[in-house]
Amino acid sequence: MGFLLLCLFLPRALAGSNFNEFQLSAARAEAAVELGIDSFERRFYRPQLHFYFPLKSELFFLQMTYYQRVNSRLQGEVDFWLRLGWKRALSESLILEANLNHMCRHISSVNYSNVLDLNELVGKLWLYKKTYRLGFGLGTYIGGSASYKSLGLLNFEFQRVLNSEFSLVGEVKLVNFDEILHEVELSVALSESMDLFIRNTRHYEYKNTTYLGVRFKSDGKAEKHIEHLRFRWGYYPFDNTYKALASKEIKLEFFKTSRRRVLFSFQGIIPILKSKGLFIGVFRPQRLRYPLTIEYEKKAGDWLFVFGYWRYDVVMPIDVAKEFSSNLGAGIGMRNQPNFSMLSKKLRYELFGGYNFSHKYDAGGAVGINTLDKNINVGAELFSRLNPDQLDTDLEIFCEMGRGVKIRPFARFEKVYYFDNQEQSGIKFLFGIHLIKWF
Secondary structure, X not given: OHHHHXXXXXXXXXXXXXXXXHHOOOOEXXXXXXXXXXXXXXXXXXXXXXEEEEEOOEEEEEEEEEEEEEOOOOOEEEEEEEEEEEEEEOOOOEEEEEEEEEEEEEEEOOOOOOOEEEEEEEEEXXXXXXXXXXXXXXXXXXXXXXXXXXXXXXXXXXXXXXXXXXXXXXXXXXXXXXXXXXXXXXXXXXXXXXXXXXEEEEOOOOOOEEXXXXXXXXXXXXXXXXXXXXXXXXXXXXXXXXXXXXXXXXXXXXXXXXXXEEEEEEEEEEEEEOOOOOOOOXXXXXXXXXXXXXXXXXXXXXXXXXXXXXXXXEEEEEOXXXXXXXXXXXXXXXXXXXXXXXXXXXXXXXXXXXXXXXXXXXXXXXXXXXXXXXXXXXXXXXXXXXXXXXXXXXXXXXXXXXXXXEEEEEEEEEEEEEOOOHHHOEEXXXXXXXXXXXX
C-alpha cells in the first residue's frame, strides 16, 4: 500500500488558497493532492483539479475532487464531488455565487448496491477581506437517492492567522434544519507548495472522522516542475454499458536541460456505467484506474526525441467484491516533439513498445494532424495500443481554443478487438470536452 501511495503522490489544488480569482486575466488551472491517515487507521487520498474561467466581473469554475479511504487490501469508501459554479463581483468585497454540486459514495472491492448520491443547488454571498473570507448560503436538493430538502451553509477562511503560517478554513451545513454537517481544517504552511493539516469532518451519512496528512499544491515553486494539467469528460450516447468517462492527469518534469528531462505522469481514469441522467443522475463508476509513468527523455535531433519508460497501473473495482489488480511494464519509444498532445506542429507522432510482466508485451503509437492558427485550431488524432489480449484503436476529431486553459471539444470513435472473444469486440462513440493547462 505504501508503494501505491508513492505512485499517487503528486496531483491537488486550492484548499483555502487566498488568491483573488477576480484578478485573473485568463483562464487558470490548479491541482494538488492530500495523503495521510484517518482516525480509523486507514490511508486516504484526496486529489483535486480546479479550473477558473474569468469573464469581466464574472467567473465560471469547475472542480473535480474525491475522498478515497482504503485499508491494506485497497478496500474503502470513495466520495466523489463534481462542482459547476458561477461567481459575480457585486463590489470589491461582496461576491455572489451559485453552484451545482453532485456527490456520490462508492466502495472499492466491496459489494455495495445502495449508492448514496445527491445534488446540491446553492446560492451564496461571500465577504472578501484581506485576511479572511466569510460565506453565507442557502440551497436545496434536486434528484438523487437522498431525501434531503433544504440546506443552509456557513463558510470561513482565515489565512495566515496573526501573520503566522497557520490557517483555519471550514464549512458548516445545516441540513433539513435538524442535522449539522461540517468540515474544519487547521493547517500550517511549510512552503508555498506544501501544507501539514489536521481536519475533522462529518459528511453525509458518514461517521465523524479526523484526517491527518500532508498537502502538495501546484502553487509557488512547484509550478516550474509542472508540464501540464488536464481533465477530460466524455459521454457515450449510444452505448448500453457505459454512460461517461472521466479522467485527470498531471505531468511533472525534473532535471530539465536543453537535451534531456525526467517525466512523471499521474493519471486517474474513471469509466462510468450506464444510468439515468447526464449530470444530476446516479454515477456508478465501474473502476478506478491509476496509471503511473516515469520517462527519461533525450533529444536525438531537431525532430526526434527518444525515451525509456516504466509504467505501473493499478485498477480498483468499484461496488463489487473483486480484488484490485496491477501490472508493470518497461520499454522504449520515440516522438517528434516533447509532448504529443500539444499543438506545436502540424504533424505529430509517437511510438512505443516494451515488456509487460503481466501480459508479456505492450506496443502502440499515435499520429496527429492539426492547424496552427492563433485563435482556434482543428485536428484529428489516431491512437493504437496492442497487447496479447486485445487491440485498441481510437480516432478523435477536435477543435481547440482558449487562453490560459485550452478548451478542446472532441468526438471520438473507439474500436476494441479481443483476440479470444470476438463477440465482445465493437465500436463505441464518445463526445465531450478536454481541458488542458500548459505551464
